[in-house]
Amino acid sequence: MPSLSAAVPARGRWWAALALVVLAVSLVLSACDVQGERELVPGHSTEADVRQRFGQPEAVWDGPDGTRIYEFNRQPAGHRNFMATIGSDGLLVRFEQVLTPANFERVQPGMPMETVRRMLGKPMQVTPYPLKGETHYDWRYLDGPNQSDSKIFTVVFDRDFRVASTQHARDPALDRN
Secondary structure, X not given: OOOHHHHOOXXXXXXHHHHHHHHHHHHHHHHHHHXXXXXXXXXXXXXHHHHHHHOOOOEEEEOHHHOEEEEEEXXXXXXXXXXXXXXXXXXXXXXXXXXXXXXXXXXXXXXXXXXXXXXXXXXXXXXXXXXXXXEEEEEEEEOOOOHHHEEEEEEEEOOOOEEXXXXXXXXXXXXXX
């Protein structure tokens, strides 16, 4: 059987060697990406693991029983806000994406603005309407698996900064193309 060097001209061998090096580097880098994207595991992952994967939190809230809740905001361009609950022992208790229909349903008339903010994270947009005595908080979220499922959840607060109403609308950014 002829050797590779006999079957492939010198210039072709050089390109083949380069292709093998590029392939090897790609495999090493993809393995690093997989390791960096490992899932956070409640009871096992630490606060440092959470910060390494998601960076600096937007806010840190005091939770029950000495826990701390870290908010990782992906607004205004993203469709998700994450909350990581860290126990007093420094381990992850819970990690969740909070812009969900179930959480939207929990927003009820009369609820204080601060409670909604802690529940859903920082909104993508805050719009005061002084003449109407209202402030609107808007969050962008996905109502399905595709970018075309992008919607806006709005909470309308009254003069006392309590929930007056909520509404859902198609994301106007979808119509800007």
